Amino acid sequence: MQTLKQLDTRGKRVLVRVDYNVPLKDGVIQDDTRVTASLDTIRQLLSGGASVVLMSHLGRPKAGPEAKFSLQPVAARLSELLGQPVQFLGGLPSSDETRAAVQAMQPGDVALLENVRFEAGEEKNDATLSAALAQLGDAFVLDAFGSAHRAHSSVSGVAAHLPHAGGLLLEAEVTALSKLLDAPEHPYVVIIGGAKVSDKLLVIENLLPTVDRMLIGGGMAYTFVKAQGGRIGKSIHEDDFLDKARELLGRYGDKIVLPTDTLAGDAFSNDANTRVVPTADIPDDWEGMDIGPDSQAAFTAALQGAKTVFWNGPMGVFEFQKFASGTNAIAKAVADLGAGTYSVIGGGDSVSAINKSGQADRVSHISTGGGASLELLEGKKLPGVEAMK
Structure with missing residues (x-):
């Protein structure tokens, strides 16, 4: 498995698949363990001069966008943990609106996409969606070990289109369990x-x-x-x-x-x-x-x-x-x-x-x-x- 130290990310926009499938109650995160677990990879990318575009799923939405499965509360909590603003992009990840917002990012910026399972093709590993997601980054990092057993567009599909590597959390998980x-x-x-x-x-x-x-x-x-x-x-x-x-x-x-x-x-x-x-x-x-x-x-x-x-x-x-x-x-x-x-x-x-x-x-x-x-x-x-x- 390629690791983060083998990937050139300096000055690049890095698309990172994280696992922010956290328990929510009335829009409040009940356990932020998974958010905290992503911080090391994000900070390492930022310290190397990258901008970071984060994507995750949350829950099991059945028919497109549902307010109760929005990742907006996670963006707020992540901003607190990182100590810097995290831009929340509320459109569909594959939309022109999202792509334009991502392309305007500068080194050191962090953005979180809306729930990738709002996209109909995500769980089907749809090739068109995988290609569209790949346009959001110059490189791809998988750091969502909790989703690594899924052949989904945001997990494995996008990797076919971009230079890629496992993040620090993924590397630690695979090493520990092996x-x-x-x-x-x-x-x-x-x-x-x-x-x-x-x-x-x-x-x-x-x-x-x-x-x-x-x-x-x-x-x-x-x-x-x-x-x-x-x-x-x-x-x-x-x-x-x-x-x-x-x-x-x-x-x-x-x-x-x-x-x-x-x-x-x-x-x-x-x-x-x-x-x-x-x-x-x-x-x-x-x-x-x-x-x-x-x-x-x-x-x-x-x-x-x-x-x-x-x-x-x-x-x-x-x-x-x-x-x-x-x-x-x-x-x-x-x-x-x-x-x-x-x-x-x-x-x-x-x-x-x-x-x-x-x-x-x-x-x-x-x-x-x-x-x-x-x-x-x-x-x-x-x-x-x-x-x-």
Whole structure:
């Protein structure tokens, strides 16, 4: 992959694909982690005398421009973080109006385009749109790792038309995650959570031969427990994956660690009545909502001595405070491993948990890309990364 130091950007207008797909509520950014993550690349380009044209998507607009998916609030926040004005270009990125505004930029200027998914051809990797976007820059930098697994016009299509390179964030992400695949130091422990086995089956299958232990929590654990003959009440599970779960348990049962107790609720609500029960014996009208205290202790113990750790996905219904204890316990356990462990966290709830714990600076790497990090760890080639070669 070509990197920023290999790209001549001095005095040029550089088109940068960033990932500003941030959570918004009433037009206010709830978490600016992804905006902050882009600053190093922007500042390096500016220090080299470039002007910077930023483009990103936000949300999933269905029929062209929608006010609730506008990137205008991001431009305001970015201006605060950079300490300089950021021009927001509110027309379609491919419009004559936008092209004229970009061509008037001077070295040191920064502009943010409107949501690139307002363009009908973006997600189709439309060749005409890719060519139109390329007219906005003299060079192209991909720094949106969270979108690198998408073959979209603004991610990989535009790279065919301009000199290009991966930005500092993309380079850091690929380097950090590749360490989990290329001769990781042992003991190597992976923690996988989230609702569905189907979402992360390929990652599980690709990593199990390599890891020493795999701790499985969250909703997906109940598919494995049911595959063993356990009673899981109303807990979320996937009957279509019971055979696959049995196969994995048969082949890697000595590596897979499942929760032995569960904090169950009588409703899917933060106000539910709760009780701790064996994971394999959940009452019929109850559902597993979080790993229990014994499982938290067992998972923490299984992490001790690990030299490499990857964590993706919550241990329970993390959005309800009553059922966030297991996820928070894992966040603390991973942070407590210290500098002697190479620890990588990927996935929205996992990242949120480690940030809220106040211990994010005690892990080696926090990935900005959930889907992209998973696909890389599945062994897939990412279209955005491939386009930077």
